Amino acid sequence: xxxxxxxxxxxxxxxxxxxxxxxxxxxxxxxxxxxxxxxxxxxxxxxxxxxxxxxxxxxxxxxxxxxxxxxxxxxxxxxxxxxxxxxxxxxxxxxxxxxxxxxxxxxxxxxxxxxxxxxxxxx
Numbered sequence: 737x738x739x740x741x742x743x744x745x746x747x748x749x750x751x752x753x754x755x756x757x758x759x760x761x762x763x764x765x766x767x768x769x770x771x772x773x774x775x776x777x778x779x780x781x782x783x784x785x786x787x788x789x790x791x792x793x794x795x796x797x798x799x800x801x802x803x804x805x806x807x808x809x810x811x812x813x814x815x816x817x818x819x820x821x822x823x824x825x826x827x828x829x830x831x832x833x834x835x836x837x838x839x840x841x842x843x844x845x846x847x848x849x850x851x852x853x854x855x856x857x858x859x
Contacts, residue, residue, distance in 0.1 A: 738762050738848040740831045745853030752821050752857070758814040758831030758850060766809035769834050772816045773843055774827035774855075781830065783841040785816060794840055799825075821857045828852040 739761040748754055758770065771786040785805040786794045793805055799818065807814040814831060830852045837845035 738765070738768065738833050740833060740848055740850035742829065742831045742850040742853040745829060745855045747856045747858065748821055750822055750857055750859050753817070753819045754821065754855060756816040756818070756829055756853060760812045760833065762812070765812040769836070769840055770807060770814045771832045771840065771846055772805065772829060773832060774829045776827040781843055783843065784829070786840040787814065788840060823857045823859045826855060826857050828854050
């Protein structure tokens with residue numbers, strides 16, 4: 737079992753930056769793929785970014801060039817640095833983890849989820 741806890745969300749003005757953190761329980765966090773998803777009010781949960789256990793990075797087009805996903809396995813923590821934030825980035829952001837799967841951007845392939853952290857970007 738892996739338990740995930742997100743932090744770092746908040747209210748920021750458009751153009752600002754936030755770094756979200758995802759702290760995992762357990763000693764094998766490095767063997768998991770890690771993903772970030774977001775859900776805006778009234779919308780489905782969408783893929784944002786992912787980092788495979790082997791170091792491969794993947795980004796949704798809507799955040800590509802503005803966001804960086806990373807992890808520190810020694811701290812059992814993953815990060816999502818978001819820059820040049822826009823009002824349309826407003827959502828609850830979820831961290832997720834999985835052992836393996838076919839598509840790293842597919843929500844249903846993730847086994848473990850955090851409770852989410854709210855990001856609000858004002859115009």
